Amino acid sequence: MTATVAYQQEQFDKARQEFMQLARLGNVDALYNLGVMNLHGQGQDKDYAKAFAWFSIAADFGLSEAGSAASLVYQHLPQQSEPVGLKQQLDHEFGFLNYQENLQPIFTSDASLDEALAPQRSHFLEPVYPEEAYKKGLEGWVWVEFDIDPSGAVNDLEIIDGYPPREFERAIYNAVSRWRYQPLVKDGQPQPYHSRSLLYHFSTHKGRRYRESFSRQSNAYQQRISELIERAEQGDAVVQYYISNWLMTEQSNAAMLLRRHFQQDNAPGEVLLDAAKNGYALAQYRLGSSLLRGQLAESDRHKGLNWVLQAAQSGLAVAQYRLAREILDSKDVQQDFSKAARWLGQAAEQGHFRAIRDLAELNLQQGLLNDVEPLLLRGLALDDQHPQLLFIQARLLSRQGQAKAARIQAEKALQHAESREWYRQDIQNWLSSSVLQ
Incomplete structure (x- = not known):
């Protein structure tokens, strides 16, 4: 601290x-x-x-x-x-x-995502355990967020954090990007779902290799775990955050050893709360996100937003983006486009892709055409085939009176949406509308 x-x-x-x-x-x-x-x-x-x-x-x-x-x-x-x-x-x-x-969460052992509001997965592909990591008995986790488009496809997957760094991220990306969800429908129309959060653990708990790896590493594990527990009890927020993530599974070597000390049912949430109160922005965001979705603790939008705000004020780009999306998506508070744009702008300045994408869309909707082009350049530099960015570019060109160029870009957006199996009805509708006739 x-x-x-x-x-x-x-x-x-x-x-x-x-x-x-x-x-x-x-x-x-x-x-x-x-x-x-x-x-x-x-x-x-x-x-x-x-x-x-x-x-x-x-x-x-x-x-x-x-x-x-x-x-x-x-x-x-x-x-x-x-x-x-x-x-x-x-x-x-x-x-x-x-x-x-x-701020205080109410932790419960059966807190879960509100199924009435959550998209249901319809196609699942198990992430492949990296062979070298498995041979070594190496375990870890990856925290990802992604959007789900109206067709149920996973869009713009973002790695928030992982341990060990870069060890399991490719496996998660390859699997989760191919998942599908049942479309969310409201008033007869399919709806997008923003910021689906997932903490996925890789553990060698099954079979002979698990027993061998745990036997080889148990003494080293135990010594290291004891050191981490001591640091957590001394208020080390980063260690508390990592311990909380480990405690969210019961199948890893680290989790089993940690459970000997952290025995209470709500230990993952309580340790995460300690990290958040000790000022660690990732812990604050994870806690806030969990409260917004009703994971780890009872759903509480007010407290969840307060924790996300703390992380956003600390400069965490994903929290700034989430805060903006909650403002734009909320039906129970007044939408404040200028406030959302400020948070999106701060995240975009840090290169946060989804913030760049959504700020470009918001500026186009608000008629701030001069502010759209720089964002498109930054976004397309990161993904020059991104369907949503290309579609924004098409509509911008149309507003600027360049109908032919607009159609070309829209058709390109449609082509790439088809190749990624993303939602494309909005592009098709726009191409067949009177805008380009």
């Missing part, structure tokens, strides 16, 4: 700023440390009233030593009404009730 490092190095201004950010997430250690800094005047004048307020808030989160510290400080205060009032002021932003209402 960078706040702790700054504190240990006596960079108190930086430490205080970072502890404040973590305190907003419900991080009880940060709340306690703010009390300590005010008590001892570290980087500021001593302020016993603030020390009492911070200790009291930490105590509300269940930290017993914070309650004891608050009692001791309170006894030495000359005016005891002031710290109580200050505590009430801080409660609005940092208090337990605020955290409970806006």
Whole structure:
């Protein structure tokens, strides 16, 4: 945790700023440390009233030593009404009730995706375990997101994270890109589905090779696992995030050893929450995404968006994209195209492909034609045969009065959509409409 490092190095201004950010997430250690800094005047004048307020808030989160510290400080205060009032002021932003209402997930052992809203897979291809990794008994996981078009085809698969890096990503890409889903239909019309999330584990748990690999590596595994558990308990957010991902399967060597320590049913979610509260953006996004879909915890759109927002504000491109899509797709809040465009723009600046694609579409719909072309150039540089980008380009050319060029691009978009077996009814309808007649 960078706040702790700054504190240990006596960079108190930086430490205080970072502890404040973590305190907003419900991080009880940060709340306690703010009390300590005010008590001892570290980087500021001593302020016993603030020390009492911070200790009291930490105590509300269940930290017993914070309650004891608050009692001791309170006894030495000359005016005891002031710290109580200050505590009430801080409660609005940092208090337990605020955290409970806006961020705290409700973990359940049977939380699952809302089947009424989720697309159902109709064709599945098992990812092929890389041969060398399997021979070595090497295990890992890949976290991917993708869109599902109105025909049920997987579009624009994105690797969010994986362990070991680049070991299993090609296997996942080759398999998932060929999956198919039952189309989602609303009011008689097929609908797209954005940001389907999947954490896929590769484990050598079956048969003789599993027993051999586990036997060979058990001592090294155990030593490494013990080190990771210690780092997680010390608040290492990255390690907590990785442990959470391992705990989401019961079939890997690492998961079995970790389960000896993390035995509670909701351990994957609880450890992920710790990583999120310790400020790790990937953990915040994964937690927020899970809350939006009702995975790991009870579905809660308000809390889910708050966690996605935290990750987006940290600069995580996929979170910025997801936030924009939730704004554009939402039916229960007012659509704010300018806010969505800002988040898409931030993600696009980082080269996030789906953000580039959707911002180009949004600008075209809003009539911001001068802003479409640069996005198309960036997107087509990444995939010069992408059907949706080519279709956007065709409509842009039509708006610019270049009907012949527009038809050529639309026909090219249709050709590539057919070759990828993607949805193409919208392109066909546009080609047969009066626009190009």
